[in-house]
Amino acid sequence: xxxxxxxxxxxxxxxxxxxxxxxxxxITGVPEYILPAPSxxxxxxxxxxxxxxxxQHFFVxxxxxxxxxxxxxxxxxxxxTVVALSRRVEYFLYPFIVMFQAMPKVALxxxxxxxxxxxxxxxxxxxxxxxxxxxxxxxxxGLRSAEEDRINLMRSLAASRTQIFFMLQLPNxxxxxxxxxxxxxxxxxxxxxxxxxxxxxRGLGMLIQSMNFNMDVAGQFSILLxxxxxxxxxxxxxxxxxxxxLFWETANTGEETANTSxxxxxx
Amino acid sequence: xxxxNRAAQAARMDSPSSxxxxxxxxxxLTYGGGASGVLALSDISFSIADGEFISIVGPSGxxxxxxxxxxxxxxxxxxxxxKLNGTPIRGARRDIGVVFQTPVLFPWRTVLGNVLLPADVxxxxxxxxxxxxxxxxxxxxxxxxxxxxxxxxxxxxxxxVGIIRALIHDPAILLMDEPFGALDAMTRExxxxxxxxxxxxxxKTVLFITHSTSEAVYLADRVxxxxxxxxxxxxxxxxxxxxxxxxxxxxxxxxxxxxxxxRVALNADGGLD
Numbered sequence: 001x002x003x004x005x006x007x008x009x010x011x012x013x014x015x016x017x018x019x020x021x022x023x024x025x026x027i028t029g030v031p032e033y034i035l036p037a038p039s040x041x042x043x044x045x046x047x048x049x050x051x052x053x054x055x056q057h058f059f060v061x062x063x064x065x066x067x068x069x070x071x072x073x074x075x076x077x078x079x080x081t082v083v084a085l086s087r088r089v090e091y092f093l094y095p096f097i098v099m100f101q102a103m104p105k106v107a108l109x110x111x112x113x114x115x116x117x118x119x120x121x122x123x124x125x126x127x128x129x130x131x132x133x134x135x136x137x138x139x140x141x142g143l144r145s146a147e148e149d150r151i152n153l154m155r156s157l158a159a160s161r162t163q164i165f166f167m168l169q170l171p172n173x174x175x176x177x178x179x180x181x182x183x184x185x186x187x188x189x190x191x192x193x194x195x196x197x198x199x200x201x202r203g204l205g206m207l208i209q210s211m212n213f214n215m216d217v218a219g220q221f222s223i224l225l226x227x228x229x230x231x232x233x234x235x236x237x238x239x240x241x242x243x244x245x246l247f248w249e250t251a252n253t254g255e256e257t258a259n260t261s262x263x264x265x266x267x
Numbered sequence: 268x269x270x271x272n273r274a275a276q277a278a279r280m281d282s283p284s285s286x287x288x289x290x291x292x293x294x295x296l297t298y299g300g301g302a303s304g305v306l307a308l309s310d311i312s313f314s315i316a317d318g319e320f321i322s323i324v325g326p327s328g329x330x331x332x333x334x335x336x337x338x339x340x341x342x343x344x345x346x347x348x349x350k351l352n353g354t355p356i357r358g359a360r361r362d363i364g365v366v367f368q369t370p371v372l373f374p375w376r377t378v379l380g381n382v383l384l385p386a387d388v389x390x391x392x393x394x395x396x397x398x399x400x401x402x403x404x405x406x407x408x409x410x411x412x413x414x415x416x417x418x419x420x421x422x423x424x425x426x427x428v429g430i431i432r433a434l435i436h437d438p439a440i441l442l443m444d445e446p447f448g449a450l451d452a453m454t455r456e457x458x459x460x461x462x463x464x465x466x467x468x469x470x471k472t473v474l475f476i477t478h479s480t481s482e483a484v485y486l487a488d489r490v491x492x493x494x495x496x497x498x499x500x501x502x503x504x505x506x507x508x509x510x511x512x513x514x515x516x517x518x519x520x521x522x523x524x525x526x527x528x529x530r531v532a533l534n535a536d537g538g539l540d
Contacts, residue, residue, distance in 0.1 A: 149371045156339045157388045157436075158359040167388065171375045248374040248416055 036218035045222035053207070054226065060202040061192055062230070064120060068127020069188035073181060076132045080139025085165070101137070105130045106194045113199040123195045123203070130191030135180035142176025143169045175249060178242040185234045193227070288440050288472040289315040289338065294347035296333060307333050309497040311347070315440070320466055320473045322483035323491045324529065330498025331476045335444050338474065339365050352439055361389050364433030366443040370425035372417040378404065378428055379413040385436040396435065403431035406465060423454040430462070434469060443475045447482070456514055459485055463511055480533070481517060484508075484525045492532045502532045 018038045025037040032040055048054050083090045083097075109126050116122035146169050154164045196205025204223050211219040294311040297304040307330045315321050325331050336342040338349055340359040349356045351363070364385075372381045379400055386396035404413050407427040417425055426446060433441055447455045459482060466473055466486075477483050483490045484506055492501040506525055508516060516522050 147371075149367050149369060150373070152336075152339075152341055153365065153367065153371050153384075154388065155341055155359050156363060156365045157385045158340075158361050159388045163388055167384070168373070171373070248418070 033215040033217050036221060040218040041221040041225070044216070044218035045225065048219065048222055054204075057202055057204050057207045058226065058230075060120075061189075061196070061204040064123035064127055064192040064195075064203065065185075065189045065230075065234070067120075067124045068191055069131050069185055071124060072128030072131035072188060073135045073184050075128070076135035076180075076184070077139055077177070080136040081143060083136075084140045084143035084169075085161075097136075101133055105133070106191065109191075109195045109198045112195065118199050118201055123192050123200065126195035127188040127191035130194075131184035131188040134183040134187060135177070138176040138180030139173065142173025142180075145176065146172045174246055178238065178246060182235060182238050182242075185238050186231055189227070189231055189234065286317045287314040288317050288319075288352060289313075289474070290350040290353075291338075292347050292350070294334075294337065294344050294349060296330070296337065296342070297345045306497040308337075308344075309499050311498070311500055313491060313500060313503070315472055315474060318470050318472055320475065320486055320488045321491060322475045322477060322487035322489075323493055324477055324480055324483045324533065325493030325498070326495045326533070327478075329493045329495035331493050332444055334493075334498065335365075335442050335474070335476055338440075339363055339442055361436065362439040364436070364438035364441045366426075366429050366433045366441065366446045368445045368448050370417070370422075370429040372425055372428055372432075374417050377414050377416055378409060378420070381417065381428055382432045382435055384432060389436055391436060400431075400435055403434060406468065407431055407461065421454075422450055423458060426450065426458065427461070430465065434465075434471065438471075440472045440474060443473065445476055445478060448478065455482070460514060462486060467511060480526050480529050481522075484522060484529065485512060485517060490525075490529055492529060502529075504529055504532075 022037045022039060025035060036044075079093075083093060106126075108129060112122050112126050112129075116125055143165075150168055150172070151164065154168055159167070192203070193205035193208075196203040197209055200206040204227060208220050208223050211217075211223070291311055291313050294308060295306070296308040297306050299305055311334065313321075323331050323334070333342065337344050338351075338356060340356050340363065343357070351360070373384065376384065379397075382400045382403060383396055385391075386393070386400070401410075401413065404410055407430065409424060409427060412420065412424065417428070420428070426449075429446065430443075433443075447458050450458060462475075463486060465471075475483070475486055484504075487506055490504045490506060492503070493499065494501045504525060508521060508525075
């Protein structure tokens with residue numbers, strides 16, 4: 001696909017969906033506190049920008065997400081590496097990993113708020129917790145995915161374990177690690193928002209909730225739009241880093257690896 | 268290889284001598300261990316002289332790849348031992364070059380980077396190795412491709428990289444496990460001619476495992492026939508054909524006679540799969 005013509009068709013389709021939405025809301029007379037028309041959403045967005053309420057909340061959520069992503073993925077990479085390299089560690093950690101992986105991590109949010117308060121810390125911890133598992137699982141799978149012949153080649157050269165790790169297993173795991181990072185980035189955003197729902201003084205998630213109490217549905221939609229744009233940008237940054245570091249992968253095989261290895265478990 | 272080596276090699280038979288690079292002595296391998304274990308290799312003994320080209324042919328499952336793994340130090344034998352230049356092979360060592368069935372290149376390394384992998388692992392002098400790698404790249408006609416990545420190369424070119432990677436650290440022996448099995452028939456013939464040339468120019472000792480009787484005869488000084496279940500050494504054929512051998516030597520009567528005798532030996536032992 002692609003090409004200027006298809007791109008125009010895409011824009012046209014989006015415009016058509018918005019138009020139908022607008023007309024349907026007008027015809028059926030659905031009240032704005034149930035489903036606002038697109039024009040009302042854009043108007044709410046315009047008001048929000050004009051009154052300058054978005055930036056402070058936006059940067060709070062962004063900080064929580066990025067810090068949570070960093071903490072979660074660094075810990076996930078370290079633990080994943082230890083588990084991948086040591087069957088012994090895996091054996092003893094396995095019950096904990098399985099239990100935490102099966103649990104919906106967001107269900108911990110209320111506890112985390114109780115333990116760490118309404119501020120930044122609880123949001124970062126929640127985001128880190130949700131971002132942790134997809135990367136840990138992909139790190140383990142990736143580090144173990146080196147072909148037997150490649151391992152045999154390194155062994156036949158009398159390579160040390162450290163050399164096999166840095167010269168073969170780590171570069172070999174990068175496609176899996178990046179697939180994990182992509183999921184972790186979006187999961188971190190989800191973790192931050194959910195924690196804000198449970199209890200926060202600032203942030204886009206908190207803003208959605210306070211608008212909900214005021215029946216400002218158009219305002220909520222405008223924030224959903226901002227959040228999905230934020231998600232797109234964050235995902236794009238990871239993708240850019242991936243393309244830069246995984247120069248040997250063509251776009252196609254990269255996507256295949258990503259699809260086959262996107263098994264990060266639940267949020 | 269020097270003339271003296273050739274003369275010595277012509278004079279010798281299968282008895283071990285001081286010029287042997289490889290000496291395999293009553294080697295056996297049992298998978299699984301104990302009384303219920305599966306005997307994969309049984310009582311294997313042979314030796315390879317310096318600069319000699321040996322082919323091993325045998326049916327699938329005769330344990331020829333297992334034998335190669337033992338010689339590469341990747342697998343310990345259950346009984347007996349293999350010696351390389353007089354010292355027993357126990358675990359991986361730095362004076363062995365292995366070429367696998369597939370090229371086994373690292374996609375994140377360039378052609379030159381892949382060729383230099385053994386030098387990087389073994390911490391050899393970078394400048395010297397770079398020059399040597401470029402010489403090897405020229406030897407197999409890959410100049411101009413040294414900065415390309417493996418995915419940009421054809422199957423035959425990739426396997427050439429696999430071969431010169433096994434030569435970069437100047438190993439005492441080159442172990443090749445059906446290296447051309449995955450190539451199409453025409454590329455395979457070209458690679459056979461090329462391998463003969465590389466062998467004659469480098470003077471390396473080569474152990475070459477193959478399924479193909481004619482490939483074995485074309486390349487080897489001696490062809491060892493292995494039989495299956497358990498893997499044993501059958502007949503050994505000395506191939507007295509002049510070098511360098513052109514491809515159309517395969518159409519001569521003498522060549523055909525060797526192939527036929529080896530086929531008969533293989534069939535007597537249950538035949539090729």
